[in-house]
Amino acid sequence: MDKKYTIKDIAQMAGVSKGTVDRVLHNRGKVSPAALEKINEVLNVIDYEPNLIARNLKSTKVYRICVLLPDPVFDPYWLPCVNGIQDAIKEFKAYNVNIEIHYFNPESTKSFLKTNEAIVAQSPDAVLLTPLFHKETLEIIKQYDELGIMVNTFNNQVESSSIKSFVGQDLYKSGRVAASLMNLILPKGQIAIIHIDESLKNAVHMQEKERGFRSYFDEKNLSDFSLTTLKLKYSNIETKLTSFLNENPDLSGVFITTSKAYQIASSLSNITDKKIVLIGYDLIDKNVSYLNQGLVHFLIHQNQKRQAYLGVSTLADHFLFRKDIPETILLPIDIINVENASFYIS
Amino acid sequence: MDKKYTIKDIAQMAGVSKGTVDRVLHNRGKVSPAALEKINEVLNVIDYEPNLIARNLKSTKVYRICVLLPDPVFDPYWLPCVNGIQDAIKEFKAYNVNIEIHYFNPESTKSFLKTNEAIVAQSPDAVLLTPLFHKETLEIIKQYDELGIMVNTFNNQVESSSIKSFVGQDLYKSGRVAASLMNLILPKGQIAIIHIDESLKNAVHMQEKERGFRSYFDEKNLSDFSLTTLKLKYSNIETKLTSFLNENPDLSGVFITTSKAYQIASSLSNITDKKIVLIGYDLIDKNVSYLNQGLVHFLIHQNQKRQAYLGVSTLADHFLFRKDIPETILLPIDIINVENASFYIS
DNA sequence: CATAAAAATGTGCTCGAACACATATTTTTT
DNA sequence: AAAAAATATGTGTTCGAGCACATTTTTATG
Structure with a gap:
């Protein structure tokens, strides 16, 4: 019923040689109209699929x-x-x-x-x-x-x-996913969007995520939230975070657009006892460790x-x-x- | 550097015929210790991997x-x-x-x-x-x-x-995942665990999920929650739900252990205007539709x-x-x- | 030491597609 | 109508593994 046909089968059925069948299959020309028609008739009836194994065996190309x-x-x-x-x-x-x-x-x-x-x-x-x-x-x-x-x-x-x-991944949408989770945990409050070590090479990356994140709150018209963007460098995370926290005592959530959530989690646990919701990216060891400790709430998996x-x-x-x-x-x-x-x- | 060796190559290097190499590779015996050693020496040096294409071409077995x-x-x-x-x-x-x-x-x-x-x-x-x-x-x-x-x-x-x-899937753990999401949305309240059309064939399924779900709340010692199990049949969903809701006016969350979340979502929207958190299973069309309407909060994907x-x-x-x-x-x-x-x- | 038996080794064919090349058939040219 | 050219068709080899079978070498036995 579902027999696998070979070129030889087709040749036999059409009453020609396998060479001719091969020329028809690959449009190599040099085939008489009579032969072409006979072969096409057979091809229309049966369901020929070349044996990929044989084809690849032949080609010695690496x-x-x-x-x-x-x-x-x-x-x-x-x-x-x-x-x-x-x-x-x-x-x-x-x-x-x-x-x-x-x-x-x-x-x-x-x-x-x-x-x-x-x-x-x-x-x-x-x-x-x-x-x-x-x-x-x-x-x-x-x-x-x-x-x-x-x-x-x-x-x-x-x-x-x-x-x-x-x-x-659709980074804009991943930002929205993060936002929807944040919105689920927090009824209101101030949220920081943190970019770490932003250099040219993934600025677009982070911006797309931020755009998605903000779009979610914009659409929902959630006026109980205020969003602030914060750009940090590896060298100044703790000092900058400290002063930011002093200026913004209502901070209740942080969205980190890179895989460096662990750095924020670590710094925050040094600075304050306040429970701040953290959402970041990627299942690297340190992030998972903070996830298990309950200091990071969600991670978005980019599945690299x-x-x-x-x-x-x-x-x-x-x-x-x-x-x-x-x-x-x-x-x-x-x-x-x-x-x-x-x-x-x- | 990373050349692909063939049986013929090995035969040549060991100074024997490919038949002998084949016997060694497949432990078919009938090989002298001398030949065996020569071939093994070669095999230790090079990294031979049989060409799967050739192997499968040979075997005509369907x-x-x-x-x-x-x-x-x-x-x-x-x-x-x-x-x-x-x-x-x-x-x-x-x-x-x-x-x-x-x-x-x-x-x-x-x-x-x-x-x-x-x-x-x-x-x-x-x-x-x-x-x-x-x-x-x-x-x-x-x-x-x-x-x-x-x-x-x-x-x-x-x-x-x-x-x-x-x-x-690990059903116990999936119940825990559902519980963790529920706990995230709700600070307290009554939660119903609903089994629909429970028949023998997937009773175990549902029970595992329930066990996982309950274990999460047990562990966390969250005394602000009360969990109730409810078994429904397709024919009596709406009436039973109505009476349950009358008896339990504090109901704030529902975990549905089957793919029938849409039935609960539909019935609940008929019965009450109260916002009840729904978490269920599977991305079937009707479930996704209620997800988009905001009546179902989370679905767990079983990826059938x-x-x-x-x-x-x-x-x-x-x-x-x-x-x-x-x-x-x-x-x-x-x-x-x-x-x-x-x-x-x- | 010859011969049979056993063990070891080598040879050759198969799978199906792809393609080069050889042969056959038709068409064109003189 | 014969020769040359063009076109069509068929044949045979290759890829690598696997295995049957043929051939060679070694060992056992009278």
């Missing part, structure tokens, strides 16, 4: 995919990505797909550019990159485009017609591991099995509290 | 997997499972894995048994089943075991040494689609690529509110 990733040494945020890529490496190793990770220093555009050069020199079939630096990314994408190297991106969205795909995995696996599936690469993959915005956190930590 | 699923006609809860299975069917079609869905009436043990007979008659290589009926499941599993048919389960956990794997997909895909991966089948796969307990729901609906 596909090469490079991943450009910030070195987790500089920020543990990127650690899960490495795991995701390593899963992909394992999975596709048996299929002649070579996946290589190249690290760069997320604080240095120079490092970003230099690592890109190294990748270009390798001329892989495709690249998955973390486009932290907007301007530099655009330059580099042009280069890849000219060399016919396919480019996927993840984590940060960059608009460019040369980019084949983006895997990430899966982002990275999907970034390369869609490429590999494309090369191996000619699957379409979706233009955009938006991962769900997972809400994490102390009760369900363990299931998301891999 | 694997057959049957899925035993409650007919979504009787309960839309099961609809996502069908989609999950269909994804798997598409994915594994090219690999000579035949996956068939067999439906049964979830209200009828007879139907369950009859459909199982039909599957047994087909003697597939493996079965994924929804073990709704505990006693009948145990009987049937024995039968499969004798026939050497591998059995995986999902959604409901049944203890049996003959079951290879279970895909599902993925449960079903993983149930068969682990089997297929096992047959095709000799991957291990994990004894238990517990999916994360996704917290859904109106802001992030859209990302989970496929």
Whole structure:
């Protein structure tokens, strides 16, 4: 009923040779109208799907995919990505797909550019990159485009017609999710939106989250709340927080737009005994630890591991099995509290 | 550097024929100690991984997997499972894995048994089943075991040494998650735990959720809350709810242990204008609709689609690529509110 | 030491798609 | 109508693992 037909079967049914069938299937021409019709008749009746296994066995081509990733040494945020890529490496190793990770220093555009050069020199079939630096990314994408190297991106969205795909999250909506949770816990009061170590590279990131967060309160017309934005640097967190708390004794909630919620939790517990609601991002160890202590109320999971995995696996599936690469993959915005956190930590 | 070695390569390096290498790799014996050592030396140096493509091309065996699923006609809860299975069917079609869905009436043990007979008659290589009926499941599993048919389960956990794997959720913990959300919204008050249409087949299910839910409040020693269990049938929801509400005017929260939150939401909106917090399960259309209206506050996503997909895909991966089948796969307990729901609906 | 038996080793075919190349058929040209 | 050119069609090989079977080498036995 659901038999798998082969080219040989089709050839036999149409009364021609497998070579001719192959030419029809691949539009290679050099086929007489008579033969074409006979073969098409057969193809219309049966449901032929080429055996992907055989096809891939024949092609000895080794596909090469490079991943450009910030070195987790500089920020543990990127650690899960490495795991995701390593899963992909394992999975596709048996299929002649070579996946290589190249690290760069997320604080240095120079490092970003230099690592890109190294990748270009390798001329892989495709690249998955973390486009932290907007301007530099655009330059580099042009280069890849000219060399016919396919480019996927993840984590940060960059608009460019040369980019084949983006895997990430809707940051605006994730800000809204955070706001809805905040609104659930707090009936009213002052809320601070804190950006830590805002540098060019993820300013857009944080702003989108803030925009979403604010939009929620704006829409609901919740006049019992007042929102204040606060930009902190790693070096001055505690002093700035202290003075902010002195000036704003009504502060009851904090939304941290980066993965550094643990820094705020730690500082706040030093400064005051007041119970302040904290909502932040990412399941890095220190954040989870404060979640378990009850000092962080919710974390939003950005699922970098899966982002990275999907970034390369869609490429590999494309090369191996000619699957379409979706233009955009938006991962769900997972809400994490102390009760369900363990299931998301891999 | 990361070259893929073939059996032929190994044979050449060890100075033997590929037949001998093959015998060593598969422990088929008939190899002299000298040859064995030479080959092992080579194997220790290089990192040989068989080409799965070639291996699967050779084997003409068609694997057959049957899925035993409650007919979504009787309960839309099961609809996502069908989609999950269909994804798997598409994915594994090219690999000579035949996956068939067999439906049964979830209200009828007879139907369950009859459909199982039909599957047994087909003697597939493996079965994924929804073990709704505990006693009948145990009987049937024995039968499969004798026939050497591998059995995986999902959604409901049944203890049996003959079951290879279970895909599902930790229901106790999901009850706790619901409780933590309820506690977040409500400072105090009376909470009802509602079981709808409790019949034997998922009594355990609901009880586990209730146990988890209660354990959370017990642990926290929250004496400002009082919990009441309420069992309803489809036919008497509105009348029973009305009288319950009259007797308990302080009711402020409801935890529904099944996917039928929409029925409670609908009835409550008829009965009273009071704002009662509702937390339930599953992203079926009607539930999401009430979520969007603000009448349901949270839904816990049981991700049946993925449960079903993983149930068969682990089997297929096992047959095709000799991957291990994990004894238990517990999916994360996704917290859904109106802001992030859209990302989970496929 | 010859011969049989046992053990070890090597050879060759298969799976299905893809493609190069050889052969057959038709069309064009002189 | 024969030769040349163009087009159509068929054949055979490759990819790597797996396994049946053929061949060689070693060991046992009279």
